[in-house]
Amino acid sequence: MIFARIVLGHLYTRPELVDRVDAIIPMPAYLEPHQERKVNDHTGYVIERAVVEDDEGLPFVLDPPLIEKTRATPRMRDTSSLMERQLAANELYAALHVPEPARVRGRRIMVYDDVFTAGSSLNAVAMRLRASGAAKVYGLTLARAQWR
Template sequence: MAVYSGALKDKIHKLKYEGMSGWAMIFGRLLVGWMESHPEQMQGVDHVVGNPAHSGRQPIQHIEAIMDAAYTEDTTRSFPLSPPGAHRLVKDTETPRSANRTLDGKRAAAAAHAAALTWTGDTGEIKGSTILLVDDVFTSGSQLQHVALRLRASGAADVRGLVLARVPWSG
């Protein structure tokens, strides 16, 4: 949606690392606003899911909080979001973080992250579905790629990615 810099970077950081959960509501509203203003890209989406944080993530499971806020904001139930606390994609196992790693380290962490994910619903509902995978920050694309591959291997027909912020390209 935007470049990961300035005030946006600061606010994402406050949510993820300082637990300032009020930012989740704002990011949830942004997510719903994006979906409302991009109907052509939402065409055929069966599930909108967050790229999950570990269930023990401290101070907050930030992606889950954003997805819960998006569900609350979608008062007309226009989008296939899961109700708060009923996330379709969960991560119950801690895996290595990808932050501050080399590209190879990010890829390895992303593969471990994807392997630790579980689809909580009926596994039949993923077969042939189109999934919009939401994440907060896009750095190398490794996590979105590995999670998309995992979802495709589980039967999803199409996996699309949407991120709140993209880290600027560096030389």
């Protein structure tokens, strides 16, 4: 809930960011049927809580998702080289699916991710959304990982 309030506070105090977007979505996460969002989809859970706490009607889109991750992929934080990050990003891109491209087409989408490591995950999601017709894709992160 605290992270959701931080995100909301940032967006409320920077209306120019929100004015640019039609939808705010979480970084897609792959969940097995028995897994809970609260435990295994941190970004989705933060956005879910933000929807509940939002007083201003920000354009959050959670269910049904605009983009889905269809399978598990390597985590960026487990990579140690540029080549590993590129391979992981390629796997992520291949695992992403836009179920209804008409819901994305022409829209400006902000993707929330909890930690920005190297930008590879956000880039893969942006490329998939753009390939499905999104007009613009912006990233919003809560934290920045230290450079290794």
